[in-house]
Amino acid sequence: MTFTQRLRKVQHKTQSLLCVGLDTDPALLPRGLSGMPDGVVSFNRAIIDATRDLVCAYKLNLAFYEAMGEYGWHAMRETLAYIGEGVLTIGDGKRGDIGNTADQYASALFDDLRFDAVTLNPYMGRDSVEPFLAYPGRGVFLLALTSNPGSKDFQRLKVGSKRLYERVVHAAAGWNMKKNIGLVVGATHPRELKHVRSLAPSMPLLIPGVGKQGGDLRSAIRYGCDAEGGLAVINVGRSVLYASQEANFAEAAREEAAMLRNEIEVYRKQFFS
Amino acid sequence: MTFTQRLRKVQHKTQSLLCVGLDTDPALLPRGLSGMPDGVVSFNRAIIDATRDLVCAYKLNLAFYEAMGEYGWHAMRETLAYIGEGVLTIGDGKRGDIGNTADQYASALFDDLRFDAVTLNPYMGRDSVEPFLAYPGRGVFLLALTSNPGSKDFQRLKVGSKRLYERVVHAAAGWNMKKNIGLVVGATHPRELKHVRSLAPSMPLLIPGVGKQGGDLRSAIRYGCDAEGGLAVINVGRSVLYASQEANFAEAAREEAAMLRNEIEVYRKQFFS
Numbered sequence: 001m002t003f004t005q006r007l008r009k010v011q012h013k014t015q016s017l018l019c020v021g022l023d024t025d026p027a028l029l030p031r032g033l034s035g036m037p038d039g040v041v042s043f044n045r046a047i048i049d050a051t052r053d054l055v056c057a058y059k060l061n062l063a064f065y066e067a068m069g070e071y072g073w074h075a076m077r078e079t080l081a082y083i084g085e086g087v088l089t090i091g092d093g094k095r096g097d098i099g100n101t102a103d104q105y106a107s108a109l110f111d112d113l114r115f116d117a118v119t120l121n122p123y124m125g126r127d128s129v130e131p132f133l134a135y136p137g138r139g140v141f142l143l144a145l146t147s148n149p150g151s152k153d154f155q156r157l158k159v160g161s162k163r164l165y166e167r168v169v170h171a172a173a174g175w176n177m178k179k180n181i182g183l184v185v186g187a188t189h190p191r192e193l194k195h196v197r198s199l200a201p202s203m204p205l206l207i208p209g210v211g212k213q214g215g216d217l218r219s220a221i222r223y224g225c226d227a228e229g230g231l232a233v234i235n236v237g238r239s240v241l242y243a244s245q246e247a248n249f250a251e252a253a254r255e256e257a258a259m260l261r262n263e264i265e266v267y268r269k270q271f272f273s
Numbered sequence: 274m275t276f277t278q279r280l281r282k283v284q285h286k287t288q289s290l291l292c293v294g295l296d297t298d299p300a301l302l303p304r305g306l307s308g309m310p311d312g313v314v315s316f317n318r319a320i321i322d323a324t325r326d327l328v329c330a331y332k333l334n335l336a337f338y339e340a341m342g343e344y345g346w347h348a349m350r351e352t353l354a355y356i357g358e359g360v361l362t363i364g365d366g367k368r369g370d371i372g373n374t375a376d377q378y379a380s381a382l383f384d385d386l387r388f389d390a391v392t393l394n395p396y397m398g399r400d401s402v403e404p405f406l407a408y409p410g411r412g413v414f415l416l417a418l419t420s421n422p423g424s425k426d427f428q429r430l431k432v433g434s435k436r437l438y439e440r441v442v443h444a445a446a447g448w449n450m451k452k453n454i455g456l457v458v459g460a461t462h463p464r465e466l467k468h469v470r471s472l473a474p475s476m477p478l479l480i481p482g483v484g485k486q487g488g489d490l491r492s493a494i495r496y497g498c499d500a501e502g503g504l505a506v507i508n509v510g511r512s513v514l515y516a517s518q519e520a521n522f523a524e525a526a527r528e529e530a531a532m533l534r535n536e537i538e539v540y541r542k543q544f545f546s
Contacts, residue, residue, distance in 0.1 A: 023374070063370055063377035069385050070346045077342075096394055097336055097367055098421040098486075101296070104336035112342050121369055123396040123416060125423020143396060148371040150398020153444060154437065159430045164437065171426060213371075 002179035003117060003139030004231070007204050010088055011056045011230045017221070017268070018261045019057040019090065021208070021237030022047065022079060023064045028242055030249040040068065043249075044079040047241060050254040054261045057116075058083055059206075059235050062093040080113060090206070090233075091115035094143060099127040106131040110138055117141060119184055119206065122168045126175060139180050139204065144168045144196060147186025147209030165192070169199045182206055185224070187215025187234075194223035204231045210260075211239040217260070221267035229272030236260055275452035276390060276412030277504070280477050283361055284329045284503045290494070290541070291534045292330040292363065294481070294510030295320065295352060296337045301515055303522040313341065316522075317352040320514060323527040327534045330389075331356055332479075332508050335366040353386060363479070363506075364388035367416060372400040379404040383411050390414060392457055392479065395441045399448060412453045412477065417441045417469060420459025420482030438465070442472045455479055458497070460488025460507075467496035477504045483533075484512040490533070494540035502545030509533055 001009070011017055024040050033039040048058070060079065065072035083089055091113060095105045109118045110132070117139035120129055132140045145155050145165040155165040162170075172181050182204030185193050197205065207224050209215035217234070224232035240260070244252035274282070284290055297313050306312040321331070333352065338345035356362055364386060368378045382391045383405070390412035393402055405413045418428050418438040428438040435443075445454050455477030458466045470478065480497045482488035490507070497505035513533070517525035 025377075061370070061374055061377075063368070063374045063381065066381040067377040067385065069350075069381070070343045073343045073346055094370055094394070094397075095336070095367070097334070098419065098423075101334055101336045104298075104334075104340040108336065108339040108342070112340065121367070121394045121396050123394050123427055124367075124419050124421060125426030125428070127421050127423040129423075146371065146397050148397060148400050150371075150400040150402075153398030154396055154440065155398070157432045157437065157440060159432055159437070164427065164430065164432070167427065167430060 001137060003137055004179045004202070004204055006116070006137060007056070007088065007139070007233070008230055014056045014087065015265070016054055016056045016261050017230065017232050017234050017264050018055045018257060019059050019233045019235040020047065020051050020055050020240050020257060021059045021061060021235050022241070023061040023237045024241065025064060026068065028245070030245045030247065032247055040075045041078045044075070045082050046250040047253050048082055050250040051240070051257045052087065054254070054257045055087055057088040057090055057233055059090040059092050062091060076113060080115070088116040090141070091118045094119050094121045096121035096124045096128045098124065099131065102128050102131040106135065110135045119143065122171070129175065133175065133178060133180055139182060141182040141184050141204070141206040142168060142172050144183040145185050145189050145192050147188045147213050147215060151186065166199065169196055173200055173203065176203065184208065187217070187220040188213055190216060190219035190223055193220065197223055197226070202226055202231070204233060206233045206235060208235045210234060211236050217263055218267050221264055222271050225268065225272060229268045234264060274410055276410055277452040277475070277477055279389070279410060280329070280361065280412070280506070281503055287329045287360065288538070289327055289329045289534050290503070290505050290507050290537050291328045291530060292332050292506045292508040293320065293324050293328050293513050293530060294332045294334060294508050295514070296334040296510045297514065298337060299341065301518070303518045303520065305520060313348045314351045317348070318355050319523040320526050321355055323523040324513070324530045325360065327527070327530045328360055330361040330363055330506055332363040332365050335364060349386060353388070361389040363414070364391045367392050367394045369394035369397045369401045371397065372404065375401050375404040379408065383408045392416065395444070399444070402448065406448065406451060406453055412455060414455040414457050414477070414479040415441060415445050417456040418458050418462050418465050420461045420486050420488060424459065439472065442469055446473055446476070449476065457481065460490070460493040461486055463489060463492035463496055466493065470496055470499070475499055475504070477506060479506045479508060481508045483507060484509050490536055491540050494537055495544050498541065498545060502541045507537060
């Protein structure tokens, strides 16, 4: 099964396009877990228990784990083991390096940590992406138009009649022989999201930027989904993780995640049925 | 002291522009260290002992260490501690992420691992770079034109009258208020290296691609150095690390490094005195 097919299947089974970003900051752990030896893992487990039936995927941003050194690597491994099968895991590291080095990153993320998908930065071109594409059933989300202010600095530059991020979309579509490439497009750019979906009608789109960053969920669903109302992965991090910093943090996270998932379902019915 | 000043000082003191890339692959360790519990650290220590007086910097590509999981993090830490002061350390991770995540990467690389400099990918723009620029005395090398074949896919695209990598050079020069930004330009592109040096006459240039990748050392020095014959950091990895896979690997590495360093000095004298 291709990664695209896997994603479609998981979204169908879970009836959810929601992805919770487990970007756990030890400095923001709720009272009771803060400062505990395995606090980050305990926190992640509680969030996973509270949201597992509401999501199609969990995304771990590697920066947060690397900032914890060796323990971070352990915490990532424990968290991934706890997630187990049934939903997808995305290793958000935005890596990109020359061929023989990309082999090492692919090995770290796919062989060792066993993520189902990763995010990659396209700047170094095709040979920086290819080693990841060789893994059957695994997926790659290439950065196209990111959710941050700096996305204007290079991604929107005009290259002939196209913008740079459009060139990335075209290149990605050309490299997608195994149907295992998706794109990252921020919800903060609804018009461009619509445009990318028109250029890549059947590629998975990972859509960050809803919530704290100001992206609109309704537009993300309307413009980010494929014709069947799927293949958009809506990532939400801080607003779920830190819905409460009290003892009820897990219930609060569940409430927030359920609210977002249900809102997504309302828009899916509105636009795709 | 700015990072640029630090680099100049170290290159003056060591009389070397050579950087050895400690991209240690456990599968390529010499007989005797292969399969040993702390084989990678022992190997790195032996290479460092053998080359310390010949280099201005060591560069660790994070991919190789991440592929070893928790042990890799430990190995990186031990290696950096062993390098100590006197030469610079470069964490080659090519990171790039939105502001609050870039904070975490900066913390991992500068606070925890304590690299003197890092490599960053410019695709996500200014806010993905800024957190790193806040560290006094530390440096950032932004990818401009990389040494690999995929550098043609996006980096060379025409943006108006300029190429994308030239736009990166211009942007980097504009962000360089604290004189702590350098650029990565592959030795495999001598003409463009000359051009980048003309656009950025006093920025450090990290130059990979000499050796196995086919870049020419003479051109790298001629075109990569500033007017005083410095601020180019010539990275060489595999040809030093794996000069021999026998028991004499450290002496062989020293020989290769000494040869390269001396060749660099010949070209510096030829072009800059």
